[in-house]
Amino acid sequence: xxxxVTEARRDGGVAGLRLAxxxxxxxxxxxxxxxxxxxxxxxxxxxxxxxxxxxxxxxGIGAFLRGDNRLAADGGWLRVTGAGGRVARVLQVTGLVxxxxxxxxxxxPAASAGP
Numbered sequence: 001x002x003x004x005v006t007e008a009r010r011d012g013g014v015a016g017l018r019l020a021x022x023x024x025x026x027x028x029x030x031x032x033x034x035x036x037x038x039x040x041x042x043x044x045x046x047x048x049x050x051x052x053x054x055x056x057x058x059x060g061i062g063a064f065l066r067g068d069n070r071l072a073a074d075g076g077w078l079r080v081t082g083a084g085g086r087v088a089r090v091l092q093v094t095g096l097v098x099x100x101x102x103x104x105x106x107x108x109p110a111a112s113a114g115p
Contacts, residue, residue: 003027020052023060035067044076051082
């Protein structure tokens with residue numbers, strides 16, 4: 001199976017990327033390039049949609065952490081959503097589901113704060 005990363009949306013200061021297929025050592029450069037491009041364009045908040053991702057190995061996990069670390073260095077974050085099957089299991093086993101799981105109330109507390 002092939003891998004594809006496409007820009008899904010940009011709104012409210014959050015960029016989104018949709019990942020599809022298999023994320024592994026041979027395809028992770030595509031994800032890193034997309035994340036690097038968004039950061040260079042000023043993105044500080046990135047949501048990765050994993051609903052169509054069928055496989056993720058340690059290289060993919062490393063790319064998620066790399067992106068989160070780069071964004072966090074500038075006060076931002078990377079979060080994941082939509083993981084299922086084996087990909088969800090990998091996130092659970094590695095503990096990343098607790099670190100990178102998308103929860104709007106956790107990642108953007110200012111959004112719910114009043115004036």
